Each structure stands twice: as structure tokens, then as C-alpha cells.
Amino acid sequence: MLSKQQAKVFFLGGTLLFLAIFVGMSVHSLMIGIPENTNDSDITEEVILGKQLWDENNCMGCHTLMGEGAYYAPELTRVYDRKGAEYIRTVLNAPNGWAPRGRNMVKYDLTAEEVEGLVAFFEWMNRADLNGFPPEPSIGN
Amino acid sequence: MKFKSQKIAYHFFALSMLLLVLQIIYGFIMGFAHMGYDGLHELISFNTASATHKNLLVVWILSGFMGAAYYIIPDESDSELFSVPLAKLQFWSFAIVGVIAVAGFHVGWWEGRKFLEIPRPLDFLVAGNVILFLVIILMTLIKGKKSSTTAWVLTMGLVFAALLYLPGMIYFDNISVDSFFRWYVVHLWVEGVWELIMGGILAYLLIKITGVDREVIEKWLYVVVGLTFLSGILGTGHHYYYTGGPSYWLMIGGIFSALEPLAFLGMTVFAVQMYRKGNKKHPNKLALYWTLSTAIVSFLGAGLLGLAHTLPGVNMYTHGTLVTAMHGHLAFWGAYASLVLAIISYSMPLMTGRNIFDNRTGRLAFWCSNIGMFGMTGAFAAAGVAQVYLERIAGYDFMTVAKEIEPHFFVLILAATLFTVGIIYFIINFLKFGRPTDEALKSDEDFEALKAD
Ligand code: HEM
Ligand code: HEM
Ligand SMILES: [Fe+2]
Numbered sequence: 246m247l248s249k250q251q252a253k254v255f256f257l258g259g260t261l262l263f264l265a266i267f268v269g270m271s272v273h274s275l276m277i278g279i280p281e282n283t284n285d286s287d288i289t290e291e292v293i294l295g296k297q298l299w300d301e302n303n304c305m306g307c308h309t310l311m312g313e314g315a316y317y318a319p320e321l322t323r324v325y326d327r328k329g330a331e332y333i334r335t336v337l338n339a340p341n342g343w344a345p346r347g348r349n350m351v352k353y354d355l356t357a358e359e360v361e362g363l364v365a366f367f368e369w370m371n372r373a374d375l376n377g378f379p380p381e382p383s384i385g386n
Numbered sequence: 387m388k389f390k391s392q393k394i395a396y397h398f399f400a401l402s403m404l405l406l407v408l409q410i411i412y413g414f415i416m417g418f419a420h421m422g423y424d425g426l427h428e429l430i431s432f433n434t435a436s437a438t439h440k441n442l443l444v445v446w447i448l449s450g451f452m453g454a455a456y457y458i459i460p461d462e463s464d465s466e467l468f469s470v471p472l473a474k475l476q477f478w479s480f481a482i483v484g485v486i487a488v489a490g491f492h493v494g495w496w497e498g499r500k501f502l503e504i505p506r507p508l509d510f511l512v513a514g515n516v517i518l519f520l521v522i523i524l525m526t527l528i529k530g531k532k533s534s535t536t537a538w539v540l541t542m543g544l545v546f547a548a549l550l551y552l553p554g555m556i557y558f559d560n561i562s563v564d565s566f567f568r569w570y571v572v573h574l575w576v577e578g579v580w581e582l583i584m585g586g587i588l589a590y591l592l593i594k595i596t597g598v599d600r601e602v603i604e605k606w607l608y609v610v611v612g613l614t615f616l617s618g619i620l621g622t623g624h625h626y627y628y629t630g631g632p633s634y635w636l637m638i639g640g641i642f643s644a645l646e647p648l649a650f651l652g653m654t655v656f657a658v659q660m661y662r663k664g665n666k667k668h669p670n671k672l673a674l675y676w677t678l679s680t681a682i683v684s685f686l687g688a689g690l691l692g693l694a695h696t697l698p699g700v701n702m703y704t705h706g707t708l709v710t711a712m713h714g715h716l717a718f719w720g721a722y723a724s725l726v727l728a729i730i731s732y733s734m735p736l737m738t739g740r741n742i743f744d745n746r747t748g749r750l751a752f753w754c755s756n757i758g759m760f761g762m763t764g765a766f767a768a769a770g771v772a773q774v775y776l777e778r779i780a781g782y783d784f785m786t787v788a789k790e791i792e793p794h795f796f797v798l799i800l801a802a803t804l805f806t807v808g809i810i811y812f813i814i815n816f817l818k819f820g821r822p823t824d825e826a827l828k829s830d831e832d833f834e835a836l837k838a839d
């Protein structure tokens with residue numbers, strides 16, 4: 246039977262080995278994989294402004310982006326394709342706050358520049374290669 | 387209780403109870419909003435409720451872990467805590483930072499990073515507080531007369547949990563990179579180092595409650611935490627499938643995260659076997675219930691329901707839907723919430739000298755909360771699966787689907803009510819214990835004697 250000492254070696258050895266592999270893969274992802282997939286070089290000042298607004302307003306507290314966030318409001322990774330820039334502007338500028346089918350979105354007082362930042366952010370997001378996410382609906386349409 | 391200083395744990399447990407109640411209130415606000423009743427929208431919008439619900443969860447669990455460490459480490463190292471005044475300072479600063487954070491969410495002082503919404507300036511206070519906590523724990527261990535594997539595994543879990551908080555504090559312009567590091571915290575916490583904490587606390591409880599030989603229990607503890615890191619570290623890849631990471635994560639994340647349930651299964655087998663081997667003489671049945679349920683429900687919620695959506699082919703469809711919320715609830719409940727309730731049930735009689743070991747209130751608390759949580763999980767599952775089919779497979783618009791699944795949230799609220807009744811019973815028992823007292827010193831010696839056969 247396994248002794249306590251052997252169990253300890255299994256724990257320490259396994260942990261160190263897999264940690265080393267994980268760090269290696271992380272470095273590759275951060276230096277090469279993610280910048281390529283997300284077109285890192287296209288991140289303009291406008292996109293950064295949009296990202297900061299996304300952060301500051303905790304949009305992720307209702308929506309998902311890249312499938313991350315909360316499930317109260319739509320997935321926005323491909324919203325630029327699905328709805329287009331004009332629609333996004335309308336939502337963000339809605340004078341009494343956007344409320345599709347009675348579900349209220351928080352009302353924001355964004356400047357024109359800020360709205361354009363968010364549009365640019367969604368346009369950038371729209372082009373990211375996410376290994377096929379979100380999936381195309383396979384039936385219906 | 388062997389040492390007077392262990393009493394400080396009570397403060398942390400009381401804070402846990404308070405924050406749990408608040409967490410539930412915000413859960414109801416979101417449940418009603420999903421059902422179509424968002425009357426509080428102007429006052430507490432959904433994203434405020436959501437940040438508050440998730441952060442209160444993390445903070446009350448961490449508070450429970452800290453209390454557990456303050457109770458367990460003196461016992462395991464056979465010495466008083468390094469410094470009680472410092473521990474009190476640590477408690478109050480922890481509570482105050484928590485209150486400021488939660489209040490901040492109501493006025494938009496936050497960052498949109500799920501589970502880590504606490505803004506960066508406050509992060510530094512959190513970090514300082516945790517360093518103080520770790521210094522107290524480590525000094526106690528170092529100056530202690532004994533040292534044990536259980537104590538070290540628990541402490542290492544706490545130290546790594548603190549270290550992993552740091553990558554979450556760095557800012558990036560690329561949201562995909564932001565998210566990459568967010569998972570260093572969130573995933574490597576719940577599917578990594580928190581399992582060390584869980585293993586340590588479970589081992590302690592099993593040693594105390596079952597009377598099985600420490601060497602045997604600690605050997606299996608190494609195996610369980612070994613399995614955790616073997617699978618859990620590379621298992622982080624299941625969050626990198628569709629968030630901008632390279633495609634090799636589909637394979638690596640898929641394989642290793644599918645192995646993660648083994649660690650939880652290990653936890654279940656470990657606890658159930660030790661219970662069966664043990665002498666079953668310990669009178670604290672409520673602590674035993676919660677200890678075993680932690681070991682079992684964590685496997686169901688984290689292991690099985692995690693496995694259900696972790697393969698890339700499935701996750702492509704379930705990613706970012708209510709299916710995730712289904713798993714999130716039962717996993718957090720089974721593994722970490724129940725664990726905190728177990729250590730509270732075990733230690734409160736020993737700190738207060740009031741022997742509430744097995745009463746009706748305690749049993750009702752156990753059954754109502756567990757059955758309620760299973761009901762909630764079922765409601766989220768029904769809503770989530772419907773959402774996946776309607777939105778992801780049939781291509782209906784998000785809000786069309788949201789309207790369609792509203793009735794499931796009515797079921798959610800019903801189950802959540804039963805769950806809340808259970809928690810209220812638990813808190814009634816907690817209050818019945820009263821405050822810890824020095825008269826309870828040496829109270830566990832009676833139980834030590836139970837082991838000698
Ligand atoms: C009465 C009790 C509760 C109710 C009604 C409730 C309801 C909810 C709702 C509606 C959400 C938001 C889903 C969304 O993003 O749209 C949520 C999120 C969450 N709740 Fe609860 N909750 C309750 C108790 C708990 C408890 C006790 C725990 C932990 C043990 C918990 C853990 C979570 C977690 C981890 C999330 C985030 C899930 C995710 O985004 O995947 N909740 N809850
Ligand atoms: C006690 C342990 C665990 C807890 C507390 C837990 C909790 C959670 C929570 C709260 C989320 C949502 C996170 C977010 O979106 O920010 C999540 C996501 C996820 N968990 Fe777990 N989990 C645990 C263990 C596991 C295990 C063992 C597996 C796999 C076998 C697993 C598989 C997943 C997957 C695949 C997701 C991503 C869901 C998505 O794509 O939306 N989890 N977990
Ligand atoms: Fe994970």
C-alpha cells in the first residue's frame with residue numbers, strides 16, 4: 246500500500262510538473278495566441294475607451310461578452326454583426342433608458358465620444374477569433 | 387477548545403452568517419427580476435445586485451475560512467494564537483473593507499470583473515488585511531509545539547489563495563487578457579487552492595469526529611490534493627476555449643478538467659470511508675451531517691455538474707448561459723458553503739460550552755437548506771437547458787427566450803424560499819449557542835477519550 250511519504254511525493258511532484266507546463270502555455274497564450282486571435286494591434290484609443298466604460302459600468306453584471314458575465318441580458322460578442330452600429334447607438338442613447346419587452350437596462354448619460362468608443366469596442370470584439378463561439382444556430386432560421 | 391485565543395473564530399463565523407443573509411436577499415432580487423418583476427431597478431439595478439450577491443458569497447466564505455483557521459491552527463500546533471489583539475484588528479479591518487466594498491457597488495464604485503468587482507484601490511486594503519491574517523497564522527504555526535500535515539495543507543491553501551489574488555489586480559487594455567488573468571483567481575481558487583483548504587478542514591473534522599488514526603487520514607489528504615492540482619491547474623483551460631485563447635486549450639482544458647471530478651470523488655470516498663472506519667461515538671451529529679454532506683454534495687455540484695458542461699463540444703453551447711448558474715450554485719453550496727457550516731457546527735459547542743449536538747432545529751436547517759438548494763439547481767437547469775435549445779440551437783432572440791423561461795424562475799423562488807427557511811433555522815441554532823466563553827476550555831477532552839479503543 247501507498248505510504249504517507251509516497252503520497253506526499255505524488256502531491257509535490259505532480260503539482261510542480263503541471264504548474265511548469267501551465268506557466269509555459271500561459272506565456273505562449275499571452276505573447277502569441279491571444280494577441281493574434283484578438284487582433285491586439287488594432288486596439289485603438291477608442292477601443293480602450295470602450296473597454297474602460299464596459300468595466301466602469303459593470304456591463305458584465307447583466308450581459309455576457311465572450312460568454313462571460315451574467316445571464317440577464319444578451320450576449321454581446323457579435324452584437325456588431327447582429328444589430329449593427331446604428332442600433333447600438335440607439336440603445337446607448339435611449340432617452341429614458343432601453344427597455345426591450347419590459348426588461349430595463351440601466352440608463353446611461355454617455356457623451357457622443359463615449360458612445361463611439363463602445364461602438365469601436367464592439368467592432369473590435371466582433372472580429373476576434375473565438376474558436377467558433379458563439380455557435381451558429383443549427384436548426385430553425 | 388484547548389486555547390482561549392481560539393474564541394476569535396466566533397467573530398468570523400458571526401460575520402459569515404450576517405453576510406450569508408444579505409447574499410440571499412440579493413439573490414431574491416435577481417430571481418424576481420428574471421421573473422419579470424424588477425421593481426427595485428431604479429434603486430438596486432440588476433448589475434448591482436449581481437455584483438453584491440457574488441462578492442458577499444466570496445467574502446462570507448473567506449470569513450468562514452479565516453475563522454476555521456483561527457480555530458484549527460492553535461489546536462493543531464498546540465499553542466495559543468500568535469496575537470489576539472492583532473487578530474481582532476484583522477477581523478475589524480476585514481469587516482470594514484467588506485462593508486465599504488458592498489456599499490460601493492450601490493454607487494457604481496466597482497470594476498466589471500465578475501467575482502472580482504472590488505475596485506483596485508480597495509484591493510490593496512484587502513491584500514494588506516490578508517497579509518496580516520497570514521502573518522498571524524504562520525507565526526502561530528512556527529512557534530507552535532507541534533506541526534501537522536493537516537495544518538500545513540490548510541495554511542498552504544490560504545497562502546496560495548492570497549498569492550493568486552494578485553494577478554487579478556493587474557490592468558490590461560485587451561479584455562481577453564483581463565479575462566485570462568481573472569481565471570487565475572476564480573478558477574485556480576475554486577478548482578485549486580480552495581480545495582486544499584477544503585481538504586485541510588475536512589481532514590481536521592474527520593480526525594476529530596471519526597476518531598480514525600491521523601496518519602491514515604493525512605495520507606489520503608495528500609492523495610486528494612495531489613489529484614486536485616494534477617487536474618485543476620491545466621483544467622483552467624476550460625475557461626480559455628472561447629475567450630480568445632489558442633485552440634490547443636480545447637484539448638488540454640477538455641482532458642484535464644474532465645479529470646477534476648476525480649479529486650472531488652476522492653474527497654467523497656475519503657470522508658465516507660473514514661466515517662465507516664470510525665467508532666461513531668462522537669455526539670456531535672450535526673457536525674457529522676454537514677461534514678459528510680460537504681464531501682458528497684461537492685462531488686455532485688462541482689464534479690458531476692461541472693463535468694456535464696466542461697467538454698468543449700458541450701461548452702460551446704452552454705457557455706455563458708443559465709446552465710453555468712445551475713452548476714455555480716450547487717458547486718459553491720456543496721463544496722464551500724457547507725464546509726463553513728460544518729466547521730461552525732463542530733466548533734460552536736466547544737467554544738461556548740453549550741452542547742447543541744443534535745436538535746430538531748439543526749436537522750431542519752440541514753434538510754431544508756439542502757433540499758432547497760437541489761430544487762434551485764433543478765430550476766436553473768430547466769431554464770438553462772431551455773435557453774440553450776431555444777437561443778443557441780434554434781436561434782431565437784435572447785429576450786424572446788428570456789420571456790419563455792420566466793416560469794422557471796418562479797420555481798427558483800419557491801425552492802429558494804425553502805432554502806432560506808433552512809438557513810434561518812441554522813442561524814437560530816447559531817444564536818442559541820450564545821457567545822464563546824473561557825469556561826468552555828478543555829471541553830474537547832471528553833471526546834479525546836472516545837478514541838481510546
Ligand atoms: C435564496 C437564494 C438564492 C437565489 C434566489 C439566488 C439567485 C441567483 C440569481 C438569479 C443569479 C444570477 C443569474 C444571472 O446571472 O442572471 C445568481 C447568481 C449566483 N449565485 Fe445565487 N441565489 C441564491 C443563493 C445563492 C447561494 C446560497 C449561493 C452559494 C452557495 C449562490 C451562488 C451564486 C453564484 C456563484 C452565482 C453566479 C453564477 C454564474 O454566474 O454562473 N447563490 N443567484
Ligand atoms: C467547488 C468547485 C467549483 C466551484 C465552486 C465552481 C463554480 C463555478 C462558477 C461560479 C462558475 C461561473 C464562473 C464565471 O462565469 O465567472 C463556473 C464555471 C465553470 N465550471 Fe465550475 N466550479 C467548481 C468546480 C468545477 C469542476 C470540477 C468542473 C469540471 C469538471 C467545473 C466546470 C466548469 C465550467 C466548464 C465552467 C464554465 C461555464 C461556462 O462556460 O459558462 N467546475 N464554476
Ligand atoms: Fe473552472
